[in-house]
Amino acid sequence: MTRLTRLFQRPLDPAELLIRGVHVLDPRAGLDEECDVLVRRGVVAEIGPAGSLSAPDGGEALDGSGKHAFPGLVDPHVHLRTPGQEYKENLETGTAAAAAGGFCALIAMPNTAPVVDEAPILTSLCDTARREARVPVGFLASITRGLAGTELTEMAALRDAGALGFTDDGRPVSSAGMLRKALQYQRLCGGVIALHEEDPDLSANGVMHEGTVSARLGLAGIPSISESTMVARDAAIARYEDARMHFQHLSCVESVAALAAAKAAGARVSGEACPHHLTLTHEVVRTLDSRFKMNPPLRGEEDRRALVDALRSGVIDCVATDHAPHARHEKEVPFEQAPMGTTGLETAFSVLYTDLVLSGELELGILIERMTAGMALYDLATPRIAPGEPANLCIVDLGARWQVGQNGYESRSENSCFHGRTLRGRVIMTIAAGRIAFRARMLAAAAAHARGAIA
Numbered sequence: 047m048t049r050l051t052r053l054f055q056r057p058l059d060p061a062e063l064l065i066r067g068v069h070v071l072d073p074r075a076g077l078d079e080e081c082d083v084l085v086r087r088g089v090v091a092e093i094g095p096a097g098s099l100s101a102p103d104g105g106e107a108l109d110g111s112g113k114h115a116f117p118g119l120v121d122p123h124v125h126l127r128t129p130g131q132e133y134k135e136n137l138e139t140g141t142a143a144a145a146a147g148g149f150c151a152l153i154a155m156p157n158t159a160p161v162v163d164e165a166p167i168l169t170s171l172c173d174t175a176r177r178e179a180r181v182p183v184g185f186l187a188s189i190t191r192g193l194a195g196t197e198l199t200e201m202a203a204l205r206d207a208g209a210l211g212f213t214d215d216g217r218p219v220s221s222a223g224m225l226r227k228a229l230q231y232q233r234l235c236g237g238v239i240a241l242h243e244e245d246p247d248l249s250a251n252g253v254m255h256e257g258t259v260s261a262r263l264g265l266a267g268i269p270s271i272s273e274s275t276m277v278a279r280d281a282a283i284a285r286y287e288d289a290r291m292h293f294q295h296l297s298c299v300e301s302v303a304a305l306a307a308a309k310a311a312g313a314r315v316s317g318e319a320c321p322h323h324l325t326l327t328h329e330v331v332r333t334l335d336s337r338f339k340m341n342p343p344l345r346g347e348e349d350r351r352a353l354v355d356a357l358r359s360g361v362i363d364c365v366a367t368d369h370a371p372h373a374r375h376e377k378e379v380p381f382e383q384a385p386m387g388t389t390g391l392e393t394a395f396s397v398l399y400t401d402l403v404l405s406g407e408l409e410l411g412i413l414i415e416r417m418t419a420g421m422a423l424y425d426l427a428t429p430r431i432a433p434g435e436p437a438n439l440c441i442v443d444l445g446a447r448w449q450v451g452q453n454g455y456e457s458r459s460e461n462s463c464f465h466g467r468t469l470r471g472r473v474i475m476t477i478a479a480g481r482i483a484f485r486a487r488m489l490a491a492a493a494a495h496a497r498g499a500i501a
Contacts, residue, residue: 052208053151053182053426054175055141058481060088061437064101068110068441072117072431073411074418083115085437088480092433108475110441117429118150118438118478119395122420123215123240123294123318123366125387126152126183128174129167130159135371135458141180143369143391143457145484148440148473150181150429151421156188157216163188163199165207172208181478184210184424186240189228193217198228202235210424211238215294218244218276225280229289238424240292241280243301244342248272253382255328255343263332265382268343274300281308281315292423293317295368297342299352306361316423318366319353321394322463325401326350330463336377336384337463340370354407357416364419367394371459388463393450395442396469404470439477446472 065083070093072078082099084092092099101107126140144152156162162171168187175183187209191197193216201212212228219225219241232239249272254260256267277293281304284291293305296317305317328344338344356362370387377384395417402408422428429438451465476484 052210053184054172055179055182055479056177060480061085061477061482062087062102062105063477063482064099064105064107065110065115065441066099066107067096068113068115070115070431071411071414073415074428075430075432077431078411083431083439085477085480088437090431090433090435090437093431108441112443112445113474114442114444115431116148116414116440116442117418117431118440118476119148119417120151120420120429121149121367121369121391121394122153122364122423124152124154124369124391125157125371126154127371128158129171134373137175137178137183138180139456139458140369140371140391141178141183142484143389143455145180145476145478146456146473147391147393148395148442148476149391150438150440150476150478150483151184151426152181153184153186153210153420153424155213155215156186157193157214161188161192162186163191165200165203168204168207168209180483181476184426186211186213186215188212189214189219189239190224195220195224198224198231201228201231201237205235205237209237210426211240213240213242213294215240215242218242218246220246222279222283226283226287229284229287229291232289233287238290238292240294242294243273243276243280245272245276248275252343253339254331255345257328257346259328259331263334270298270300270345270349273342274298274304277301278304281305281313284308284315285311285313288314290314295320295323295342295366296353296362297323298345298349302352302356302361306356309361316363317361318364318420319357319362320366320368321390321397322388324350324353324357325397326463334381336379336381337388337461337465339381339384339386340368340388340463341386354402358408358412363416364423365394365398365417366420367391371457372461374460377461387461389455389457389459389461392456393462393464393469395473396448396471397464399444399471400469437477437480439475440473441475442471442473444471446470448472
């Protein structure tokens with residue numbers, strides 16, 4: 047099975063479009079200038095000086111002056127809740143949220159109901175994506191049956207059915223012996239093992255970061271060593287087995303140190319960080335707003351800064367949202383009783399641009415590089431803005447201000463930890479795999495008006 051058949055989406059007409067005078071920023075392609083970008087039949091046909099290209103016959107022209115074009119963002123860690131929990135999210139609403147956030151591809155986790163631990167379940171899920179997904183979606187299957195940590199899945203059969211890799215995300219693989227067996231199986235069937243790192247004996251019944259705020263609130267805490275000791279253990283196993291391993295949603299300074307040490311020692315490991323861990327700390331939990339409850343939890347300022355530094359240096363390879371939608375009634379309960387998780391697809395770029403780029407903590411080019419790097423972890427092509435490449439573009443108005451949730455969400459769920467925040471930078475169009483997956487309402491109205499005038 048080729049890499050192209052491991053991403054699935056519904057059929058849409060390929061884009062025929064000229065984006066005129068847009069500031070193109072693609073660090074990998076060496077582009078950082080105003081250009082015309084011509085898309086024909088869903089492929090980047092030409093890139094030329096601003097004002098030099100003409101719109102394709104029967105296509106449309108978009109005035110990109112004052113706007114930026116980035117490679118489409120990718121997210122290697124989302125929860126789309128299908129199958130079995132569609133009251134929280136489904137493939138249509140989740141991928142609509144992704145498109146609105148500038149994402150051109152996603153990788154979904156298997157902790158659904160039922161768990162994606164058998165080939166027929168995965169095959170059915172891929173078929174659903176072919177009918178419903180607005181942007182290409184790939185899927186991870188579980189490492190162990192039912193996420194129970196006691197019996198390996200038939201990883202080879204799941205790979206043949208389309209799995210990009212394997213994870214028990216939501217739960218750790220507590221047994222070192224079980225993880226070693228999974229890595230040995232992985233060597234035979236391919237794919238990447240991605241790990242939610244948590245020692246259940248240390249995290250126990252914790253509901254937030256263990257620290258001064260948890261002590262003040264009287265809430266059970268989750269110590270950072272619950273995560274970092276597992277990262278160190280599993281990195282050592284990966285190095286011993288010479289296996290590929292990816293660490294999900296890292297949250298603390300000790301985990302960063304463990305990842306850096308493993309890379310320096312030659313281990314084939316990678317890591318991701320989430321927008322909420324990169325921009326928020328446990329101080330916000332003083333409000334007891336359950337939208338700030340997630341796993342791993344928001345930690346201290348030292349941890350946040352370590353994550354940003356690691357993202358800048360490349361110790362942390364990519365950004366992932368860990369988009370985790372929940373129904374309103376599930377979150378509107380006392381903090382201790384609420385499920386963990388926050389949505390993130392619609393806000394990720396704007397939050398990181400507002401809090402990290404505009405503050406001077408991170409360069410815009412580095413942010414774009416990290417927000418487009420996730421697919422390479424699973425041997426998928428990284429989006430690039432270059433002639434002959436599939437059109438995967440994110441068009442953004444960096445000057446725009448908008449309030450999160452003011453006009454609702456594309457996602458079925460509203461549990462954004464950034465709800466009510468005023469952010470800078472708004473996605474106005476997303477082209478995913480050559481298809482227009484999202485356009486802002488003002489652009490949609492303008493396009494409709496132009497079609498009417500032509501008719």
